[in-house]
Amino acid sequence: xxxxxxxxxxxxxxxxxxxxxxxxxxxxxxxxxxxxxxxxxxxxxxxxxxxxxxxxxxxxxxxxxxxxxxxxxxxxxxxxxxxxxxxxxxxxxxxxxxxxxxxxxxxxxxxxxxxxxxxxxxxxxxxxxxxxxxxxxxxxxxxxxxxxxxxxxxxxxxxxxxxxxxxxxxxxxxxxxxxxxxxxxxxxxxxxxxxxxxxxxxxxxxxxxxxxxxxxxxxxxxxxxxxxxxxxxxxxxxxxxxxxxxxxxxxxxxxxxxxxxxxxxxxxxxxxxxxxxxxxxxxxxxxxxxxxxxxxxxxxxxxxxxxxxxxxxxxxxxx
Amino acid sequence: xxxxxxxxxxxxxxxxxxxxxxxxxxxxxxxxxxxxxxxxxxxxxxxxxxxxxxxxxxxxxxxxxxxxxxxxxxxxxxxxxxxxxxxxxxxxxxxxxxxxxxxxxxxxxxxxxxxxxxxxxxxxxxxxxxxxxxxxxxxxxxxxxxxxxxxxxxxxxxxxxxxxxxxxxxxxxxxxxxxxxxxxxxxxxxxxxxxxxxxxxxxxxxxxxxxxxxxxxxxxxxxxxxxxxxxxxxxxxxxxxxxxxxxxxxxxxxxxxxxxxxxxxxxxxxxxxxxxxxxxxxxxxxxxxxxxxxxxxxxxxxxxxxxxxxxxxxxxxxx
Numbered sequence: 001x002x003x004x005x006x007x008x009x010x011x012x013x014x015x016x017x018x019x020x021x022x023x024x025x026x027x028x029x030x031x032x033x034x035x036x037x038x039x040x041x042x043x044x045x046x047x048x049x050x051x052x053x054x055x056x057x058x059x060x061x062x063x064x065x066x067x068x069x070x071x072x073x074x075x076x077x078x079x080x081x082x083x084x085x086x087x088x089x090x091x092x093x094x095x096x097x098x099x100x101x102x103x104x105x106x107x108x109x110x111x112x113x114x115x116x117x118x119x120x121x122x123x124x125x126x127x128x129x130x131x132x133x134x135x136x137x138x139x140x141x142x143x144x145x146x147x148x149x150x151x152x153x154x155x156x157x158x159x160x161x162x163x164x165x166x167x168x169x170x171x172x173x174x175x176x177x178x179x180x181x182x183x184x185x186x187x188x189x190x191x192x193x194x195x196x197x198x199x200x201x202x203x204x205x206x207x208x209x210x211x212x213x214x215x216x217x218x219x220x221x222x223x224x225x226x227x228x229x230x231x232x233x234x235x236x237x238x239x240x241x242x243x244x245x246x247x248x249x250x251x252x253x254x255x256x257x258x259x260x261x262x263x264x265x266x267x268x269x270x271x272x273x274x275x276x277x278x279x280x281x282x283x284x285x286x287x288x289x290x291x292x293x294x295x296x297x298x299x300x301x302x303x304x305x306x307x308x309x310x311x312x313x314x315x316x317x318x319x
Numbered sequence: 320x321x322x323x324x325x326x327x328x329x330x331x332x333x334x335x336x337x338x339x340x341x342x343x344x345x346x347x348x349x350x351x352x353x354x355x356x357x358x359x360x361x362x363x364x365x366x367x368x369x370x371x372x373x374x375x376x377x378x379x380x381x382x383x384x385x386x387x388x389x390x391x392x393x394x395x396x397x398x399x400x401x402x403x404x405x406x407x408x409x410x411x412x413x414x415x416x417x418x419x420x421x422x423x424x425x426x427x428x429x430x431x432x433x434x435x436x437x438x439x440x441x442x443x444x445x446x447x448x449x450x451x452x453x454x455x456x457x458x459x460x461x462x463x464x465x466x467x468x469x470x471x472x473x474x475x476x477x478x479x480x481x482x483x484x485x486x487x488x489x490x491x492x493x494x495x496x497x498x499x500x501x502x503x504x505x506x507x508x509x510x511x512x513x514x515x516x517x518x519x520x521x522x523x524x525x526x527x528x529x530x531x532x533x534x535x536x537x538x539x540x541x542x543x544x545x546x547x548x549x550x551x552x553x554x555x556x557x558x559x560x561x562x563x564x565x566x567x568x569x570x571x572x573x574x575x576x577x578x579x580x581x582x583x584x585x586x587x588x589x590x591x592x593x594x595x596x597x598x599x600x601x602x603x604x605x606x607x608x609x610x611x612x613x614x615x616x617x618x619x620x621x622x623x624x625x626x627x628x629x630x631x632x633x634x635x636x637x638x
Contacts, residue, residue: 269623305591315602
């Protein structure tokens with residue numbers, strides 16, 4: 001348990017080592033995760049997602065700087081960045097503009113940056129990301145920014161880990177991409193149109209507002225608007241920093257809303273429940289694998305391949 | 320079993336109804352899947368994947384037309400199209416240019432088109448797509464084109480279902496997207512640069528060839544080149560149809576290679592094995608859920624939320 005204790009004490013090297021254990025899903029990593037769990041539940045988990053090329057990394061970078069150097073005289077907050085790359089299941093590369101970040105945030109002990117690539121099975125990435133967020137949380141980071149590239153289902157799953165999900169768009173994307181947004185919009189707590197110096201910003205903003213209204217027709221019509229959250233659509237130019245402060249403020253307002261409405265606890269429970277169900281699934285599959293020989297499994301697969309048995313018949317023979 | 324029998328007899332309405340059962344994962348659908356399983360294993364499953372806006376739908380459309388109206392005097396082949404939309408887990412919409420297809424392929428009994436949207440959990444989409452491909456296969460379609468939008472991990476999973484994976488690119492995409500390709504390239508059996516009438520085609524083609532060579536450094540150097548498959552990089556203009564025939568020919572050549580090298584059987588076994596493992600997982604989880612009350616689970620989640628127990632302690636109480 002040395003590693004877990006060192007992480008809880010704020011040791012950055014231990015933190016990096018534990019994250020590697022978590023990524024590789026080692027028994028030691030799992031034990032350490034269980035050890036640090038009672039110290040989680042403090043951080044604000046913020047997902048930032050969007051298609052490639054929308055400038056998510058720049059925005060995340062700006063937000064981190066604002067948390068470190070608040071302009072309104074507030075105390076700086078410790079911030080962790082988890083950059084998730086679900087598009088490279090084989091290479092394990094880190095693509096998400098780390099070098100740019102390193103230049104601006106390097107040497108600040110209140111910032112910790114980690115890139116995570118997909119390994120192994122589908123669903124593995126969201127498990128690993130959830131675990132990494134827990135580690136950052138237990139290590140005392142007050143805001144954990146979880147950045148995911150792309151607009152696929154895995155990103156949606158990852159966004160669900162967060163208390164607050166920021167969806168970043170850029171003006172002037174094609175119709176197909178516009179349509180794709182419909183799904184992504186349903187998970188957005190805050191919408192950002194980045195690259196607001198480019199033409200087409202107003203159109204994009206208008207289209208997003210229209211989609212939001214379609215997606216939430218009841219909002220504002222129930223007479224309980226103070227209990228509801230209508231996702232704001234904000235404009236930023238992340239390269240110059242313009243608009244980033246408004247995004248940071250909206251993220252803070254959303255945290256207040258979540259806590260006041262009970263939604264924070266509900267989202268936490270939902271996340272913990274699916275983490276628990278994944279643990280159950282892993283444990284059941286591990287137990288099953290321990291009871292069946294590789295030869296037996298290979299023999300059944302060969303009979304399936306030759307269409308001598310059906311999948312359910314094979315299942316009956318297996319469990 | 321009436322539904323399964325009707326599908327095997329070539330009834331299109333029954334086929335559409337079974338696909339709906341499969342999408343909704345009903346007990347009747349599962350039973351029918353098991354019934355038709357012995358009739359699968361004949362079709363060539365071809366995955367077509369790529370980022371939004373690369374023109375995958377047009378290419379798939381062109382390929383379907385070529386299979387229906389072969390120019391070299393061969394017999395027409397029955398072709399099914401499964402258009403997978405993993406980006407819309409909530410809306411269940413079908414975005415993939417179906418209207419264009421309808422116009423060109425409508426009324427041809429040798430063509431069947433189905434859009435599938437993600438439902439439920441991660442991994443659900445690849446299971447549903449695999450099942451739908453099996454249904455098309457059993458119904459006598461000789462080529463099953465599985466089209467996936469996006470470049471995320473779910474698409475990679477879906478591509479793994481196929482015997483042959485075609486990755487479609489377009490010239491002039493940004494650096495971030497270029498980098499993302501590295502992961503996608505490792506699953507490509509055939510690479511297509513679509514929109515070859517646009518500037519930058521040579522650059523894109525050259526970049527893809529360079530990436531392929533990096534990814535497969537041993538290829539061509541082993542002295543066994545006749546046993547290996549070096550993914551071709553082909554150019555098309557899907558709107559005019561130019562180059563589509565070369566893609567269709569490459570797909571056929573790949574099928575010959577797969578069968579000669581034993582790779583066809585290996586890929587089939589791999590797919591059937593993961594389908595079987597998913598069935599085991601479903602069965603184990605269903606059995607577990609049957610033995611635990613919702614109250615018990617909710618109570619454990621509440622204790623987790625309040626950090627009174629750790630996830631592993633909760634697991635110990637559950638199984």
